Amino acid sequence: MNAKLLVAGAALTLGMTSVAHAGPTLDAIKSRGSLQCGVNTGLPGFSNPDSQGNWTGLDVDYCQAYAAALFGDANKVSYTPLSAQQRFTALQSGEVDVLARNTTHSLQRDTALGLNFAPPNYYDGQGFMVPTALGVTKGSELDGATVCVQPGTTTELNLADYFRARGMNFQPVVIEAFDEVNAAYFSGRCDVLTTDISGLAGVRATLAPNPDDHIILPDVVSKEPLAPAVRHGDDQWYDIIKWVHHAMVEAEEKGVTSENVDEMLKSTDPTIQRLLGVSGDMGAQLGLDNKWAYNVIKQVGNYGEVFANNVGMETPLKLERGQNALWTNGGLQYAAPIR
Known part of the structure; x- marks a missing residue:
C-alpha cells in the first residue's frame, strides 16, 4: 500500500472515531439550562396552547424530544410563539435555538435566509x-x-x-x-x-x-415538506436536530415504543442496541449521553406515536398517515442508519 493510501486510511479512521466538538448553540443551551423552541402561535395538532398555557402538538413534541436528548428531561424547554413573518428573524437573531413551526423547506430559505433544515417531520401540501x-x-x-x-x-x-x-x-x-x-x-x-x-x-x-x-x-x-430549522454555522447542533428525527423514525420501524423501550434494552438486535445506547458510542458522536435516543423514546415516543397522538385518526384532525407513513408502508418517512 502506498503512502498516500496509508495517510488517507489513517485520516478516515480518525474521523470515524472522533467525537463531536461542542458548538456554540449547544454550549448556550446547556449554560441556560433549557431549550428555547420557536413554535406556531396556535395551530391545532402541531403547536397549540391551552387556557393554562400548556403547549401540545406534533411540533411541540419535537421540541420536547430535543430537550430529552439534550438534558434527559423533556420538560426543559420553553416555547416562543412566532407568526409566519416573525419566525425567521427570531431564529437568525438567536432568540430561539430551533424553529419547530410547520415551516416549508425551500431553496431560498436554505440559502438566502441562512437556514439548515432537518428531515421533514410532516409531508404536506x-x-x-x-x-x-x-x-x-x-x-x-x-x-x-x-x-x-x-x-x-x-x-x-x-x-x-x-x-x-x-x-x-x-x-x-x-x-x-x-x-x-x-x-x-x-x-x-x-x-x-x-x-x-x-x-x-x-x-x-x-x-x-x-x-x-x-x-x-x-x-x-x-409540495410542503414541513421541517424543523436551525441557523447556518453550527454543524453539531444541526446534527442533533437531524438525528433526533432519525431516531424517532428508526424506533417506529423497529417497534420500539415509549411503553416497551425498557424491555427493548434487552434486545439482541444490533440496530436497537445502538439506538438505545446499549452498545456503540452514538451519543458521544453527537456530543450527547449515549442514552439520548432512549430518553427521547421513553419520554416522548417514536414517530408513529407522536403522529397518532397529535394529528392521527383518533384525534379531532383525523389525518391518515399517507405520505408520512414509514417507507416500509409506502410512505416517505425513512431513517438514515444509526451506526
Missing part, C-alpha cells in the same frame, strides 16, 4: 377550504374568488402561482395573525381559506362552529 354552501367541488371552480391567506409564507406564493398558471383571477385577503385570518374566513370576509391541508383540517375540526359546513377541496396544489 397546500389546499383550499370553502363553505359547503358555496357549491364548489374543485379548485378550478374558484375563478374570481376572494381568498384569505397569511403573508410571508410559501402559501401566499403558491396561491398566486396556482391562479396565474390557470388563467384565473382571485382577490387576496391578506392577514398576518393566524387567529384573525381564520376569523375572517368564518365571518364570510372571503370565500376560501388556503394553507397546508393539515392546517385546514385543524381549523375545520377545532374552530368551525359546524365542521360539516366546510369542505376541504381535493386539490393539492403544492
Whole structure:
C-alpha cells in the first residue's frame, strides 16, 4: 500500500472515531439550562396552547424530544410563539435555538435566509377550504374568488402561482395573525381559506362552529415538506436536530415504543442496541449521553406515536398517515442508519 493510501486510511479512521466538538448553540443551551423552541402561535395538532398555557402538538413534541436528548428531561424547554413573518428573524437573531413551526423547506430559505433544515417531520401540501354552501367541488371552480391567506409564507406564493398558471383571477385577503385570518374566513370576509391541508383540517375540526359546513377541496396544489430549522454555522447542533428525527423514525420501524423501550434494552438486535445506547458510542458522536435516543423514546415516543397522538385518526384532525407513513408502508418517512 502506498503512502498516500496509508495517510488517507489513517485520516478516515480518525474521523470515524472522533467525537463531536461542542458548538456554540449547544454550549448556550446547556449554560441556560433549557431549550428555547420557536413554535406556531396556535395551530391545532402541531403547536397549540391551552387556557393554562400548556403547549401540545406534533411540533411541540419535537421540541420536547430535543430537550430529552439534550438534558434527559423533556420538560426543559420553553416555547416562543412566532407568526409566519416573525419566525425567521427570531431564529437568525438567536432568540430561539430551533424553529419547530410547520415551516416549508425551500431553496431560498436554505440559502438566502441562512437556514439548515432537518428531515421533514410532516409531508404536506397546500389546499383550499370553502363553505359547503358555496357549491364548489374543485379548485378550478374558484375563478374570481376572494381568498384569505397569511403573508410571508410559501402559501401566499403558491396561491398566486396556482391562479396565474390557470388563467384565473382571485382577490387576496391578506392577514398576518393566524387567529384573525381564520376569523375572517368564518365571518364570510372571503370565500376560501388556503394553507397546508393539515392546517385546514385543524381549523375545520377545532374552530368551525359546524365542521360539516366546510369542505376541504381535493386539490393539492403544492409540495410542503414541513421541517424543523436551525441557523447556518453550527454543524453539531444541526446534527442533533437531524438525528433526533432519525431516531424517532428508526424506533417506529423497529417497534420500539415509549411503553416497551425498557424491555427493548434487552434486545439482541444490533440496530436497537445502538439506538438505545446499549452498545456503540452514538451519543458521544453527537456530543450527547449515549442514552439520548432512549430518553427521547421513553419520554416522548417514536414517530408513529407522536403522529397518532397529535394529528392521527383518533384525534379531532383525523389525518391518515399517507405520505408520512414509514417507507416500509409506502410512505416517505425513512431513517438514515444509526451506526
